[in-house]
Structures are given as C-alpha cells and as structure tokens.
Amino acid sequence: MRFGLIGLGRIGAVHAATLSGLEVVDSLVVADAVPGAAQAFCDRHPGPAVAAADVAQVLASGVDGLVVAAATDAHPELLLAAVDAGVPVFCEKPVAREAADAVAVLQRVRASGVPVQIGYNRRFDAAVAAAREAVAGGALGRLHTVRSTTMDPAPPPAAYIAASGGIFRDCSVHDFDTVRFVTGREVVEVYATGSANGDPVFAEHGDVDTSAAVLTLDDGALAVVSNTRCNGRGYDVRLELHGTADSVAVGLEDRLPLRSLEPGTAFPAGPPHGFFVDRFADAYRAELLAFTEVVAGLRPSPCSVADAVEAGWVAEACTLSLREHRPVRVAEVRTPA
Secondary structure (H helix, E strand, O other), X not given: OEEEEEOOOHHHHHHHHHHHOOOXXXXXXXXXXXXXXXXXXXXXXXXXXXXXXXXXXXXXXXXXXXXXXOOHHHHHHHXXXXXXXXXXXXXXXXXXXXXXXHXXXXXXXXXXXXXXXXXXXXXXXXXXXXXXHHHHOOOOOOEEEEEXXXXXXXXXXXXXXXXXXXXXXXXXXXXXXXXXXXXXXXXXXXXXXXXXXXXXXXXXXXOOOEEEEEEEEOOOOEEEEEEEOOOOOOOEEEEEEEEOOOEEEEOOOOOOOOOOOOOOOXXXXXXXXXXXXXXXXXXXXXXXXHHHHHHOOOOOOOOOHHHHHHHHHHHHHHHHHHHHOOOEXXXXXXXXX
C-alpha cells in the first residue's frame, strides 16, 4: 500500500520511520510545512519515501491512507481534506484545539463514512490491553480505584507550551483516554488542581507544570490522574487498577523511573525511560499496523473521533475546574455532537 504523511516533527518522524519499515507499506509520500524538511527526510530514508509540497499533492499521488502528524491547529483542515477525498486518516491527538471544532470534525466524519483513527497510542501497549481485559473479564471484582500518571522528564519548548492548550488538553488527555478505554466507563465529574513552580513560561500562558485531577466515573469508581512536566528521573507512565478481588498495574518494569528505598530491593534494575519514544516504541508500531488494517477494510477504527472527543470533554472540564477551583460535571462543558 501507498501511504501519505503530513508533518515530520518529533512524532511525525517516528511515524514516518515506522511506516517505512512495515511490510505492507511499499511507498510513502511525505510533506511538511517547513521548506526542505520532507526532502531531508527522504534523503535520510532513500527508497520508499518521496517528498511532496503539501496535502493536496500527497492526496493526488494516489495514497491509500494518510497519517496526520502536523501541528495541532492544522489537524482539522488536513483530516477533513483526506475525508473529503475519501482517503482513510490516522490523525495524532487532539482532533482540534477547540472542543467546538472537534465536534464539527466529528459530524463531518460521521456523514462521510470514511474511517478515521486518532493517535492514542497507549491503547496499543500490551500491558494496557491486558488491564482492559482484566477489568472486562471481572478478574478484579468491582473496580473502585484507578490511578493513572504521566510524568515528562523536562518541559517542552516555550513555543509548544504557548500553543498546547494547557496540561489537561495536551498531556493528561492521554490518561483520560486510557481511563475510559480500560474501565469501559464514562467520566461524569472532575475536580482538578495544579501548580506552576518551575519555568515561569507556564504561568505566563495560564498553564501549570504539575497537575492532579480526581475523576468520578459513571459507576461511582474514582480515578486519580497526576501529571508533571518536571520529572527529573525520566519519563514515567503508570496505571493502577484496584478492585474488590484483585489489583493490577501497568508500568512496573525494570525501566520504571522510580528509585526504591526499601532495604535489599534492587527494583527497578534497568536504566529509566528517557522519553515517550522508547517507552512506547512497540505501541507506536502496533497502532500504525492497526491503521493499515483499517485502510485495508479488515477492522474498524480502534480509536474513533468520537473517542477522542470524549477524552477532550474531560480535559475541558478539568481546565475549567482548575480555573474556577470547583468540581465540574462533564455535562456542563459538553455540547451535542
């Protein structure tokens, strides 16, 4: 199959390299808003990759599917350009910066019938998938507590912070999607807080560098989500699920960025994860392999626009809760889709 890719930044370059290595992909057409970036990538990856000027040229080249990894503000336009051309799309999160724009995209996608997959890669992590199976199969009994965390080792660039939409929309939203995916439940209420005690750029943009949120699920279970941009030991992503019959965890492995002080304990034994690329390398490959199956008509989208919009509503509710220092019902921020 022939695939197109728009955006060759940090995650776009990872996706392009992954696609180039898949057996089912025999050619790749890439484009980027930065002049020369696409050709530079092709020069580093001779063979399957060729450069194009823009999305119109990519789509005109006869691609079977399109991967969108451009800047957030470009997501709606690029995603819908492919949908209008009848080309299946994989788009990195979020669907759009603003919730209203994401709903408009959802409506267009639903009307088109074109398959769209949103890039919430943790759904393809083997341990996360096992956690979902444990919950669905009843192995944990009644689930009462979920703990999910994402801790970045260092803040992103100032320009990224300015355009990110805030920690809940940019970072925590991965945890929100994971909570929904693993539990099979919806979030009905949130209470969020945060602080900005590090780089002043966060406060300058009305953001925080460390946050926590308590989510109430529709069956009464509680989920605690904590995040930071300043975890000096490494990239820490974990998930705990506690039930009346059993408890399980994701991320308790030898590269966990957490040092035990228990006497005689040598866990974890390996070097800490440095960033998301090494922590989720297998998941990134699995999600793109799944997208090739979506393009081939072998499976439905494993993470729909509707899924992404729901995680986005939780992020909106947390953003409002942080700003107004109060619990927020998700229904308060949700608009009809």
